[in-house]
Structures are given as C-alpha cells and as structure tokens.
Amino acid sequence: MIVCKFGGTSVANAEQIKKVANIVKANPARKIIAVSAPGKRTDDDIKVTDLLIDLADSALHNIDVELKLNRVIERYADIAAELGLDDIIIKIIEADLRERLAADQSEKAQFIDSIKASGEDNNAKLIAAYFSSIGMPAKYISPKEGLIVNDLPERTFALPETYDNLKKLANVEEIIVFPGFFGYTKAGVLRTFDRGGSDITGSILASAVGAELYENFTDVDCVFSANPKVVNCPMEIKEITYREMRELSYAGFSVFHDEALMPVYKQGIPVNIKNTNNPAAPGTRIVPKRPATGSPVTGIATDSGFSILYVSKYLMNREVGFGRRLLQIIEEENISYEHTPSGLDDISVIMRSHQLNDEVEARIMKRVKEELQAEDVHFRHDFSMVVIVGEGMRHNTGLAARAATAISNTGANIEMINQGSSEVSLVFGVLSQYENQILKALYEEFFAHTTV
C-alpha cells in the first residue's frame, strides 16, 4: 500500500486535481491520499489558506465577513464547476464554513485554527467527491477518526494512540482522501500542525497503515544537490538517507519539512518526493540506507540569519560546569542554539538571530558576566551556516581540507568549523556576504567534475 500526499500547488485548481486523479489511478497501490488546501495557481495568486486567515480576521473584527467568505467559496465553486461536479459539494462547504464562523470566538487562536484548517478539510471532501464522480470509489475521512494531538501550550504533535487508531484505514475499500495539516485533541478541539502540516499528516498515515512507500507529491522534479537559484543546473539527488535529508533541510532545503519525516523514519518507510506535473520523473527517494555512490557529498545547503555569542574567561576549562551553566542561561531565555564550538578559555554559542533583540542580548550578556564572571561577552551578527552533507563523508580523508580550501579561495574567512559528530555533515560559519559565492565554490569542488 502506498500513501500519497499532494501539496497545495498539486490541488490548486481543476486541472491539477485531474492530474492527481490520474496519478492515483495509475497505481492501484495508491490507496490513501493526504491533501492540502488549494494553493497558488500562479505566482501572484493568493492561496486558500491565506484567504481563510483573512476571513477569520474579518470575523473576529466583524467586518466584510460575507465578502471574505464568498472569495473562499468562489475558489471551490470554480474548481467544482470545472471538474463537472454538481452544486451539492459547494453547499456542503458553505454550510461547513458558516458553522465554523458561528462558533465561539472567545479562544481566538482556536477559532482561527478552525477556519484555517477548513481549507484542507473541505478540499478533501471536494476531491473525494470528484474521484467518486469519475468512477474511482473514494471516501473522505476526517482526522476526527483518530488523529489525536496534544493540548496547548506545546507545539502540536500526534499522540502515540493515533497510530493504533488509524491502522484500520488499511482495510477501507475505497480510496481514502484525508485532509492534511490538523488533528483533534482528546477534548475534540481542532489544532493545526506548526509547519509542513500536510507532509506530517501523510507521514503519520503511512506509518499507521505500515505503507510500503510514502509518496510526497509537490511541484518540483526532485531535490537538488544545491540551491538552483544560486548554482546553475545543480545535480538532482536520486537517493538520499533520512539523516542526509534532515541535515540539508536544516539549512534552507525547504522541499520537505524535516519534522514530517519522524513517523516514517521510525518505521523505516521510504519516501519518494515526486512532481505532480511530471509524474514520470523518478523524483528523489529518501531511504534509511543507500549504497555508496562515487561522490562523498550528497548536497550542500546554506542559510543566513545566525548570530554568535562569544564568551571568554581565563581558566574557563578548569571550571566544572561552565558550559552547562552558560547553556542553562540561554535556555532560560527560551533561545535554542545550534552549535557550541569552544577553545580552552572561550566558548561560542551559535543561534538563529530572529530569537534575539537588543533587550534579550543585553540581558544575556549581563547574566553571563555576573553569574559566570566571564571577562569578555559579546554578540556578533550576520553569519551564515554552510552545511555539506553526505553519508560518504565519514571515511573520506581530506574532505574537510578540500572544503576549507574552496571556501578560503573565495576570500572569505572561516569563522567557525564544526565537525566531529557523525561526519554525515560538516558545518562552516561564514559572514553572510560570502554565502552565495561559497555555495558556488563548494558545488564546483564537489560536484562539477562528477559523473553519475
């Protein structure tokens, strides 16, 4: 059995949904599909989720509600008409939206979540109706049937019983169309996933039914070995391990949200990232293990927006617990950090800059100076991380040297190097102004002369 997920652009309009039907029809193993809300049809289009957020906001302020509601319904009506569906489905969707809008607004976030999630929910109903109308028996299934999530205030995740609850879906005769992006708490409150929402739903379904494969349909042919906006025609990645994918997604490889991999990772279910617009392309397979290839490097990613907290104190390394107490201060400020390279008398904490502001920085510096009696404490900003990823790196003598040389040849100073854990990745910290230049240089070093 295969579980498929179709992202927003794959279900943005009638033409796209017809492609989805053809893809599902082409392989009888495709029995369960998770769908997003209709995405952008063109680059300057507004996706339904954004229309819904706007609608929720209007409802909370009680302004233009009917107008905003109609904009949403029209999107579905256009799709339904082009798909040759009768008006019943639109009546169902309108009734559903009016019911959500009439609900209690006292818990604002909860109200917005409910309106937002209707995008996936109603699109699933519409797609199930379309499949049935063309002779593909299909059934909309609500997350109410067992996708149980935790309560506030933690980030949303599926509770363990979800997997037992949804196991039964494997026995449903019809093709299941399941809305992505949300679940319900034990008390029946709808909660959406934070990011990459439909990817997570598909991954949960694949894990629950023990799928042989999780196909993740999007609008690109594959994952590239480097950002195609910076590197000209980068190599396609045919096969990549979970670990590699995760390290790459850390730094800007946004094709697949890393948290979404967790449920399939635990089961060892392979993932195939494919293109709805070009389903014949093999896409990129994410697998637990893969055979060694000629190249030690699978991909190179870069990301900007990092800051470095530098702390130095004479004889620091004689103080048991210095590093731990420093990290405790960072943690108490609710800041997550990425790396902590250290010398003998100094340690740096590398974190994403968006968590900082002048006030937070001043408070951290004050605490570190006072509580740890550090001598020099300061922040530096505008750094990028460059991540070189590959399972083959572990046994490749000289790879760090090649990478460092390629970076230095651009004229950039290497501000940080972090290697030493799994060696599936090697991280360099550089000033952001050099980021693209370095990506090009590293791509040239590790890929330009490779043939597959």
Add this chain to the structure above:
Amino acid sequence: MIVCKFGGTSVANAEQIKKVANIVKANPARKIIAVSAPGKRTDDDIKVTDLLIDLADSALHNIDVELKLNRVIERYADIAAELGLDDIIIKIIEADLRERLAADQSEKAQFIDSIKASGEDNNAKLIAAYFSSIGMPAKYISPKEGLIVNDLPERTFALPETYDNLKKLANVEEIIVFPGFFGYTKAGVLRTFDRGGSDITGSILASAVGAELYENFTDVDCVFSANPKVVNCPMEIKEITYREMRELSYAGFSVFHDEALMPVYKQGIPVNIKNTNNPAAPGTRIVPKRPATGSPVTGIATDSGFSILYVSKYLMNREVGFGRRLLQIIEEENISYEHTPSGLDDISVIMRSHQLNDEVEARIMKRVKEELQAEDVHFRHDFSMVVIVGEGMRHNTGLAARAATAISNTGANIEMINQGSSEVSLVFGVLSQYENQILKALYEEFFAHTTV
C-alpha cells in the same frame, strides 16, 4: 622590582645555587626570589621532594625513620658544605624536620603535606643563609607572613587577602628568599599547591608587590614552537601572549603550568622564562599583547589520551535543553570535558580518557539512553588533540584550509575540528597513531619556510 622563581634543577646543588646568586646579583632589581626544593642533580637522581614523601610514608608506618631522615639531611649538608656554610643551618633544618615528624599524624594528608613542603621551606632558609654569607643581605620569609590559602576539600588556591598581606614585602631592604609550593589556611594549617607549585608562589609574589617583571628560571633556554622530541630543532618562541601560552600548555607544553599565570595575568605583569644555566639567553617572554609577526602561528601542541562520547537522536536539535542535560550527566559523573562538536541530530563530547573506565562508561551510556532517550550512544578511544595556536590566526584567511590539507596529506582522517571561538587556537581531533606525523607535517607547513 623583579620577582624571580628558581625551579628544582636551578637549586639542586651548590653549583646551581651559586649560579642563582650570580643571577640575582647581576640585577639589583631582583629583590624577591621564590625557590623550589633541591631537584635532580642528574637524570637518575632522586629529588628532595620525593625523599620527603618517602620519609613521611616511613614515619606513618614507623619504619626506618632515622635512615630516611638522614638521607634528606645529607642532601642539605652536602650543599651547605660545598657552599662553605657552617653547621648551624643544618642544625636548624634537622630541628625543623624533627618537629614536623613529631607532629600529630591523625590527619594523614596534612602530615604528608607538612613534610613535603619542608623541602622548599628549608631550601629557602639555606639559600638566604648562603646569600648573606657572601655579602648579599638576604632574608628568609615564611608563607606564614601572609600567603593564606583556602580550606579543604577544594584544590588549593591563594585567598584574595594574600595579595594585600604580601604587599609589604616590597619595602624589605634585604633580598627576600621565599619558599614556593605552599601556604597556610586561616587556621594555620599548611597546604601545598597541586601542580606547578613554586611557579604559583612566584606569580603570587609578583602580583602582590606589583613587580615590573616575573622571571621564571628553569633549565631550558626557551619555549619551543613544537615539541623538540618530535620536531627537529623547532623554532624558539621569543614572545608569546598569555592566551597563546595557555592554549599551548593545554596540550603538553609543560614548561610553565597554566594556573600559575593567573595572578600575573590579572595584573598584566610580563613573565620571562629563562635558563639558570644560560642566563644570557633572552628566553621566552609571556606578555599581555605582542606586535604581529610574520607568522600567524606561534606554536603547535599535541596531546594524546582523549575519548569521544557520541550521542545521536533524531530531531535532537528540536529538543530545548538536550545538550545542557547531556552535559549535566557528564558533570554529575565528575568528568570534565574539552569540546562538544555537534551536528543536527548528534553531539560528541570530547574528554580526557583517564577519567573513564568500563563502569563509568556503562553508567553514562545507560543514563544518556534512558534519561535522554538517545538512539545511539557509544564511546571511542585513542584520540589525540592537535592544537594550533597564534594570535595572528584570527585574521588569516585560509589557515584552517592549510592545516586541514597538511593533516590529510599524512593519510590521517580528521575526526574533529573545533574552530569558532577566539581563533587564537584551532583544534583537530585525530587518531593517536597519527599524532607525531601530523605534528611534523604542520610544523613543516607553518614554520619550515619562515624566517624571523
């Protein structure tokens, strides 16, 4: 005013003590000297401190006490005779030792400390007597005059009031001869410093009197830029900053114990490491700041005996506090660590192997698996750290690349790189079997073609 410290080999016999007198006489600014116990006269000699430890042990077991006592007294008697001193000083020393031996033995460590420290204490008395006998007015001063240390169980260090107490020594007319290695608690109990003891005493004295210079006399001409047992005729270091010295001393540069730098570091007092046997040589100066030289690298040190704890867990970096909790476990096992390189889903903790054994490792692995739900937890051993040190490295683009390339060319795999704090040092982790080969290769890369 200059404070001098003379180490064990500098005061091992009459001939050496005459050299000390000449050195002190040569510069009237040399007003305070800290001295060690008589060290080895030849490579297979036993130093007085070791004779004293043996004596203390005999006393505790009440066996051969007179025999062992005589061995110690004979050493002093030989020195005194050759220096032409009359018998009084030996009577003083013998009376002192007998008094120490007759003391309460119920606190064993305290009893041993008292016997051990007599080596420095009595040598200071003897040297002061010799100076006076040749027309250099000198005065033995006991640490009782104000070198106050903390109580057990912490490592011994001088309490802040020490510096005020000893300020008055600046006004003493005579040359002060002060025994190194120990101080007294507020309750009057003698405690020795843990390592590099006389270096610390000299450093404390220099700081207390606000010396213009702290001269540390030992038996080598200078600090070398690399271990002369591995690298053939390495370059001498003429000037080095405190920070550089400290980073180098971390990995096997044992000329000067790093903790001893603390008191002079705080005052910015320069240190001159000189050779008692060749006082004309300029030695190595340790200074707060130094002008840039042609070479970005000041020294390269290596040290073996490191282990790596590897921990991996999928989505580790999403868990706030994972690293901090891991370090807490390590801390609770009383283990100090050196570096913590991290990937996205893995972190390594690098520590000195002598702190580990099978039982400790098993307990740590069990705790990390159970308390942090880590997926893979294991130890690896037999690593060396290679530390490249230099203030000039900070602005030297390409240095990491050159170092990594030189290491890789030896065939060694770079297991860890840690750069990113002050950039006064760059640390590589490698398998110990490659250590010497790598030191030679790095020396070749950074020093062989340099002229000063």
